[in-house]
Amino acid sequence: MSVRSWYLIFLFLLTAITAATMGFAEPGPLILLSAVIGFVGTVLYSIALIFLNHVYLPRHLPAAARPGRTNLVFLCIACAAYALLAVAYLLTVAKIV
Amino acid sequence: MFANPAWGTLPPFKKAPLPPLPNIWTALGPGVIFMALAQGSGELIWWPYIIAKYGLSFLFLLLPACFLQFPVTYEIGRYTVLTGESIFQGFIRLNRGFAFFLWILMTLSFLWFGAFAAAGGTSLAALTNFPAGWTPRGQTLFWGYLSMFVFLAAILLSKVIYRLIETFMWAVALLTLVGLLWASANAEALHALPAFVKGLFIPESPMPRPWDPDDATKLLTAITFAGLGGFWTLFYSYWIRDKGAGMAHYMGRLTGPITGKAEAIPASGAVPGEDEGLAHAGRWRRYLFWDVSIGIGGNLLTTLMTCLLAYTLLFPKGLLPQGYELAVVQSRFFEVSWGWLGKILFLIVAAAFLSDTWLATVDSVSRIHTDCLYAFFPRT
Numbered sequence: 001m002s003v004r005s006w007y008l009i010f011l012f013l014l015t016a017i018t019a020a021t022m023g024f025a026e027p028g029p030l031i032l033l034s035a036v037i038g039f040v041g042t043v044l045y046s047i048a049l050i051f052l053n054h055v056y057l058p059r060h061l062p063a064a065a066r067p068g069r070t071n072l073v074f075l076c077i078a079c080a081a082y083a084l085l086a087v088a089y090l091l092t093v094a095k096i097v
Numbered sequence: 098m099f100a101n102p103a104w105g106t107l108p109p110f111k112k113a114p115l116p117p118l119p120n121i122w123t124a125l126g127p128g129v130i131f132m133a134l135a136q137g138s139g140e141l142i143w144w145p146y147i148i149a150k151y152g153l154s155f156l157f158l159l160l161p162a163c164f165l166q167f168p169v170t171y172e173i174g175r176y177t178v179l180t181g182e183s184i185f186q187g188f189i190r191l192n193r194g195f196a197f198f199l200w201i202l203m204t205l206s207f208l209w210f211g212a213f214a215a216a217g218g219t220s221l222a223a224l225t226n227f228p229a230g231w232t233p234r235g236q237t238l239f240w241g242y243l244s245m246f247v248f249l250a251a252i253l254l255s256k257v258i259y260r261l262i263e264t265f266m267w268a269v270a271l272l273t274l275v276g277l278l279w280a281s282a283n284a285e286a287l288h289a290l291p292a293f294v295k296g297l298f299i300p301e302s303p304m305p306r307p308w309d310p311d312d313a314t315k316l317l318t319a320i321t322f323a324g325l326g327g328f329w330t331l332f333y334s335y336w337i338r339d340k341g342a343g344m345a346h347y348m349g350r351l352t353g354p355i356t357g358k359a360e361a362i363p364a365s366g367a368v369p370g371e372d373e374g375l376a377h378a379g380r381w382r383r384y385l386f387w388d389v390s391i392g393i394g395g396n397l398l399t400t401l402m403t404c405l406l407a408y409t410l411l412f413p414k415g416l417l418p419q420g421y422e423l424a425v426v427q428s429r430f431f432e433v434s435w436g437w438l439g440k441i442l443f444l445i446v447a448a449a450f451l452s453d454t455w456l457a458t459v460d461s462v463s464r465i466h467t468d469c470l471y472a473f474f475p476r477t
């Protein structure tokens with residue numbers, strides 16, 4: 001099947017799921033799960049971006065197209081901040097703080 | 098699956114010249130979608146709530162929260178500009194087990210996003226009071242379902258799906274920006290502006306009301322999800338790809354099934370070779386910088402304006418925007434300047450930028466699932 005066919009299948013599937021669930025309040029455990037996943041996911045993919053763009057990708061790129069050190073520094077700062085926020089969120093929902 | 102060495106293995110990168118940057122004004126767009134999509138959460142839900150409840154006590158966190166997203170969004174865009182691939186394809190190349198885990202997490206986090214269509218429905222229900230005789234909840238759901246149907250029909254009838262989304266988001270972003278600028282120009286808001294600007298850098302102390310521990314998660318969410326946040330930020334890669342930025346020029350676009358002509362979409366991207374195309378690398382970097390700046394800067398500007406209005410109009414009266422009254426409470430933003438006409442305009446704007454979240458999310462999540470399905474199960 002083509003990419004477009006699969007895209008349409010997922011489009012209809014997600015529409016059906018959201019239409020079916022829209023009338024109900026989001027279950028409490030799912031709200032919490034979505035939020036925790038959002039925080040943890042942000043940290044995970046931000047760290048993955050460091051390795052993807054600054055370790056893996058440069059091996060395939062000509063020198064002129066490689067990312068610089070400044071970008072890496074800012075990305076590391078953002079990762080550290082998101083990690084701290086995720087820890088704070090987890091401690092809050094676990095009622096430790 | 099995990100024993101099969103072929104699963105989650107993408108074909109090697111091809112080599113191709115980096116295309117020249119077309120006119121920068123025609124190339125911009127993904128950042129505008131970022132801005133319009135971000136308006137559906139932080140601007141209307143989290144930050145106005147925090148400001149309406151605690152005044153300027155936490156406003157100093159807004160600027161760092163917004164700027165924190167810049168390097169992450171820029172790097173997401175950079176991968177796609179340099180390879181033409183989506184960010185999930187990049188994660189699969191980096192480590193397929195990790196990418197598979199991330200895919201599962203993303204799927205779980207987007208199980209219930211119909212709430213955004215319902216949130217847009219609150220505006221239209223308040224605006225029309227239609228269908229007459231229904232409860233507010235019933236009217237909200239009616240408009241939520243109708244907006245989903247209209248968006249789905251628009252996707253199916255579009256020629257190029259990305260173009261439909263970009264055009265709609267441009268309209269939402271401009272309408273919101275102009276409307277909020279106008280509303281913020283009222284006398285009460287202008288009078289509060291000096292204190293508000295000071296609050297951006299110096300926290301107000303003491304707090305105007307005692308801290309409610311239940312608001313800790315709301316504050317942390319407001320900071321982390323200022324702008325897009327969470328898995329929403331990854332969508333930026335898909336908009337860059339279908340915009341055809343950089344090496345994405347060589348990737349096909351998703352087209353509508355009725356009026357669109359199918360385009361070939363290769364299973365892997367291409368990286369720039371050592372050729373004359375490298376001369377364009379600097380211009381593409383600048384393009385990405387400005388496009389991300391439009392997204393994050395535009396979102397910051399509109400969030401600042403909703404916070405200023407919340408501080409001026411909601412905080413003194415103790416009105417908190419939440420639940421089914423989310424949009425109705427904030428319609429005071431426009432009502433103060435323009436009376437009933439302003440209220441109607443605000444409800445239309447709010448309906449657009451809450452329900453556009455559903456449109457952009459259903460499109461991007463479908464793209465991610467398709468990407469992952471092809472990479473993890475190549476025989477599909």
